Amino acid sequence: MCGSWRLFTHLLTVVRIQVLASARLMVAWQLIGIPIGVYDMCHSLRQCDFYGIDSLKARETVALGRELLGGNGILTDFHVAKAFCDLEPTYTGEGTYDINTLVTGKEITGISSFKVAALTQQSRL
DSSP states (O other): OHHHHHHHHHHHHHHHHHHHHHHHHHHHHHHHHHHHHHHHHHHHHHHHHHHHHHHHHHHHHHHHHHHHHGGGGGSGGGSHHHHHHHHHHHHHHTOOHHHHHHHHHHHHHSOOSSOOOOOOSSOOO
C-alpha cells in the first residue's frame, strides 16, 4: 500500500507540473494574443467604415450599366445582372440607404420626415 501511495503522489506531482507549465505558456501567449486581437478588431472596424460609400457607388454604377444595356441588362450573358445580384445584398445588408438618410435628417434638424401610423383597431386594408 505504501508503494502504490508513493506512485500515486508521484504521478499527481507530475500532472501538477504539466498543468502549471501549460498554464504558464498560456499566460505568456496571452500577452501577445490580446494586442494582436485588438489590432485585428480595430483593422476590421476601420474596413467596415469604408464599405458603406463603396457599396452605394458600386450599386449606382451597376444600375447605370443595367440601364445602358436596356433589356439585355437583366440577361446573364452580359454579366451586368450577375454584378447587380452580387452587390444588392451588400447594399441591403447595410440598411436601406433612403431610410437611413431620413433618420439622419431627423436627428440633425429635429423635424421628422415621416409620420408614425396611429395605433387603431381598424384594418387599413
